[in-house]
Amino acid sequence: MKTYYIKTFGCQMNVADSNLMQAHFESLGMVQAKDLSDADTVVVNTCTVRDHAEHTAMSYVGRLKPFKNDNPNLKVILAGCAAQRVGENIKKRFPIIDLVVGAKNIENFKKEFNKICELDSCFRGNDNKRAGDDSRHGKNEGKNRGKGNVCDFVTIMRGCENFCSYCIVPSVRGPELSRPFDEILSEIETRVKLGAKDITLLGQNVNSYRGADKHGKKQDFASLLTKVNSVKGLDRIRFMTSHPKDLGQKLIKTIAGLEKVCEHIHLPLQSGSDRILKAMNRNYKTSDYLKIIDTIRKEMPAAAITTDIMVGFPGETKKDFEKTLAVTDRASYDFIFAFKYSPRPGTKAAELKDSVSLKTKEGRHAILLEKLNKAAENLNRKLIGSAQEVLVEGAADGKYFGKTRTNKKVYFSSGRIKPGSLVKVKILQAKFNSLIGEKNA
Numbered sequence: 001m002k003t004y005y006i007k008t009f010g011c012q013m014n015v016a017d018s019n020l021m022q023a024h025f026e027s028l029g030m031v032q033a034k035d036l037s038d039a040d041t042v043v044v045n046t047c048t049v050r051d052h053a054e055h056t057a058m059s060y061v062g063r064l065k066p067f068k069n070d071n072p073n074l075k076v077i078l079a080g081c082a083a084q085r086v087g088e089n090i091k092k093r094f095p096i097i098d099l100v101v102g103a104k105n106i107e108n109f110k111k112e113f114n115k116i117c118e119l120d121s122c123f124r125g126n127d128n129k130r131a132g133d134d135s136r137h138g139k140n141e142g143k144n145r146g147k148g149n150v151c152d153f154v155t156i157m158r159g160c161e162n163f164c165s166y167c168i169v170p171s172v173r174g175p176e177l178s179r180p181f182d183e184i185l186s187e188i189e190t191r192v193k194l195g196a197k198d199i200t201l202l203g204q205n206v207n208s209y210r211g212a213d214k215h216g217k218k219q220d221f222a223s224l225l226t227k228v229n230s231v232k233g234l235d236r237i238r239f240m241t242s243h244p245k246d247l248g249q250k251l252i253k254t255i256a257g258l259e260k261v262c263e264h265i266h267l268p269l270q271s272g273s274d275r276i277l278k279a280m281n282r283n284y285k286t287s288d289y290l291k292i293i294d295t296i297r298k299e300m301p302a303a304a305i306t307t308d309i310m311v312g313f314p315g316e317t318k319k320d321f322e323k324t325l326a327v328t329d330r331a332s333y334d335f336i337f338a339f340k341y342s343p344r345p346g347t348k349a350a351e352l353k354d355s356v357s358l359k360t361k362e363g364r365h366a367i368l369l370e371k372l373n374k375a376a377e378n379l380n381r382k383l384i385g386s387a388q389e390v391l392v393e394g395a396a397d398g399k400y401f402g403k404t405r406t407n408k409k410v411y412f413s414s415g416r417i418k419p420g421s422l423v424k425v426k427i428l429q430a431k432f433n434s435l436i437g438e439k440n441a
């Protein structure tokens with residue numbers, strides 16, 4: 001039996017695309033390789049959001065050379081966002097690559113992969129298990145996606161056309177495209193039948209979802225959430241990412257009113273300086289942003305709010321950075337994902353001088369992280385002694401683990417329980433990025 005191995009870099013959009021590729025491999029009768037040396041096909045699903053991300057993925061490709069030397073029939077596939085950026089040219093640098101499938105081309109993955117299989121007689125043994133055999137395809141897709149995915153992800157939108165000036169995503173993933181309303185619902189129902197209890201709706205800017213239903217009527221994100229909320233057997237709904245320019249009062253009220261939608265909002269700030277936000281083309285001011293935070297706090301008092309912040313955008317002064325710190329204090333985040341600005345080819349910001357030195361970027365990054373660690377630990381400490389509802393995902397090192405509705409990871413002791421169960425856990429200890437507790441009797 002032929003084997004595959006998928007290495008995924010980058011965000012949840014890439015994870016969702018890796019799932020699609022995995023489903024295709026399984027439909028061909030292929031099985032997951034135990035490790036690289038055991039694989040007949042390797043996919044490297046790449047990210048290019050920062051230079052470092054692309055570099056990491058490409059170094060991984062470089063390390064595949066000895067595996068190809070040992071097994072000349074090994075198929076090496078470069079997929080994802082960096083693959084989209086570099087294109088076929090990358091084969092000159094890495095001749096071991098058999099196929100380049102960029103993020104925009106993922107829908108054609110089946111066709112492209114089948115082409116390279118047909119070129120290779122050693123895959124012929126699997127011919128009777130090709131994707132054309134629908135019964136097999138359905139069965140295996142189900143099996144693969146049903147493997148204990150208590151928490152699952154469903155892509156509701158592809159691409160982005162916000163063109164934040166620093167961001168390469170619009171160019172590597174193409175314009176914003178909402179998936180049809182009913183297609184999303186039936187995918188969610190299928191995942192729930194396979195055991196999913198917690199589903200995250202994915203897109204670069206989910207608040208601007210506008211997908212046609214089966215009558216051709218456009219539905220917005222609020223109606224999608226409302227409909228998903230009525231899916232039987234589903235316990236929790238999450239979504240990512242929200243864009244401050246599209247998270248209005250009405251949508252926040254809808255979110256607050258739906259019992260399955262979890263009390264967690266990821267709302268990227270990027271910068272707390274209006275001057276920098278303008279240069280980033282983010283289309284909101286810090287005052288707009290803080291109004292949204294206030295509405296969330298009013299409508300969902302228990303909500304955890306997390307964010308993305310970038311330091312060292314071209315022209316960012318000490319004063320700009322101090323403004324970011326001030327907004328950070330005011331917003332009282334549960335978690336901050338902090339990034340150092342990295343110029344990306346073809347973006348508007350790449351035309352500006354990368355004026356903040358690496359040393360300054362690193363300094364600001366460290367200040368932000370230290371602040372985050374303290375603030376997050378303090379917020380988590382407030383939960384000590386409380387009972388939290390945890391959705392059990394699995395067990396490791398003698399403890400069960402799962403997440404609260406506010407997306408905090410909890411490790412806890414308990415008698416035997418099944419993944420997918422909802423339990424009450426008494427919180428005994430708090431760290432900046434996790435909680436420790438015991439299951440209530």
Ligand code: SAH
Binds near residue numbers: 243268339343
């Ligand atoms: N669609 C989401 C995030 C997409 S990328 C949004 O609009 O917020 C995830 C994060 O990577 C961004 O929020 C941003 O903080 C960071 N990022 C994107 N481009 C970057 C760049 N060129 N340099 C550094 N960080 C970047």
Ligand code: SF4
Binds near residue numbers: 167168170204243
């Ligand atoms: Fe990039 Fe902005 Fe789109 Fe997010 S909203 S993916 S940061 S362009």
Ligand code: F3S
Binds near residue numbers: 009013046081082
């Ligand atoms: Fe995600 Fe990286 Fe692409 S963050 S959208 S995998 S560039």
